[in-house]
Amino acid sequence: MDFALVHPDPDDANWLLPVPPSAALGQLLHPIEKEMQDRRLLTAQLADAFEPFMAISAQVSATTHSITVLEGLKRINDTLDVSAAQCQKEVLTIQPGGGRRENILEQALKRGQPLVDRGVAMRTLYQHTVRHSQGTLAYAERMAQGQVEIRTLEELVDRLMIFDRSVAYIPVNDDRHVALEIRQPALVAYLTQVFEQFWNHAVPLLEPVAYDPTPEGISGVQRSIAKLLIEGYVDEAIARRLGMNVRTCRAHIAKLAASLGSGSRAQLGYLIAKSNILDP
Structure with a gap:
């Protein structure tokens, strides 16, 4: 019954009569094909309606919003x-x-x-x-x-x-x-x-860099490193910010510590603050 391969006998409801498979198939496919045709028509209508907007959007995206x-x-x-x-x-x-x-x-x-x-x-x-x-x-x-x-x-x-x-x-x-x-x-x-x-x-590039005056024995680069040290940056971050490798950065820190007479990183921070080398 679901496939329309049988239907009730009009003369006797207790009986079912067979239907040719080709006829049954056509009966089932007809509404599906009708729906597909309607969908294709709707698809074409939507594409036509959106075409001018798509053209504008593609042009804007390609030239200004990419x-x-x-x-x-x-x-x-x-x-x-x-x-x-x-x-x-x-x-x-x-x-x-x-x-x-x-x-x-x-x-x-x-x-x-x-x-x-x-x-x-x-x-x-x-x-x-x-x-x-x-x-x-x-x-x-x-x-x-x-x-x-x-x-x-x-x-x-x-x-x-x-x-x-x-x-x-x-x-x-x-x-x-x-x-x-x-x-x-x-x-x-x-x-x-x-x-x-x-x-x-x-x-x-061909002009010398004019660093602010610094105490004797402390270079402008070391002063920059001192500023980053007291802001809490680790050696790797200081090196990255100043565009040098970590080994060079640590060499400058060692020279800075020697100039200030520091024996540890903690003491170095204290001596940087006490020395006022970062004051204007």
């Missing part, structure tokens, strides 16, 4: 190469940390030299520690042939690259194997303002 996650160093570098090749006017970069490894500098030179050759202006922010890196200084000298400016600061935010003020790249995590490509105008403009703020306070 934030793309880039995973893997190869994809990140390939994407940066494309943006560099398309760049016409200006590149802004923040490169925290100390001196670069040779392979990193070669990659930067390979990407940056065509920009210089095309007359694209480039401004780069490093940390003061690159002033002691011969490899980085040699790279800067080669890049200085064009419209290239390099300045340094003691502390910087994480890595940032901006091309033509229309697309920006920032890392997602510390190992920098994941990055964000940002094309949203408001966000790119904000990141550009961040760069400009740092740039205005930075020192040109």
Whole structure:
């Protein structure tokens, strides 16, 4: 009965009469096919109605609201190469940390030299520690042939690259194997303002860094380390913030302790406060 293969005998309700399977199947499929036709018609009508809105949305998303996650160093570098090749006017970069490894500098030179050759202006922010890196200084000298400016600061935010003020790249995590490509105008403009703020306070690479006067035997770098020490930063965090390796940071801490006559980390904090070396 459920499959319509039998139906009651109109002459005797106690009997069921068979129905040809083809007829039964057609009877069952007809309402289903009718519903499918109605659904297809509704689908086509909805697609037609939404088509103009989808076109506008796709255009806006592609040009102004795109934030793309880039995973893997190869994809990140390939994407940066494309943006560099398309760049016409200006590149802004923040490169925290100390001196670069040779392979990193070669990659930067390979990407940056065509920009210089095309007359694209480039401004780069490093940390003061690159002033002691011969490899980085040699790279800067080669890049200085064009419209290239390099300045340094003691502390910087994480890595940032901006091309033509229309697309920006920032890392997602510390190992920098994941990055964000940002094309949203408001966000790119904000990141550009961040760069400009740092740039205005930075020192040109070829000019000496003017540290505030410090007591005899204590350098400006050691004074910066002392400031971070009393704020509770551990050696690794201090090294990362000042763009140096941990061994160099600890060597500076040891010299600072010797200058102040400290025999322990706890005493060092006390002597830093007592010495007033951080007072204006």
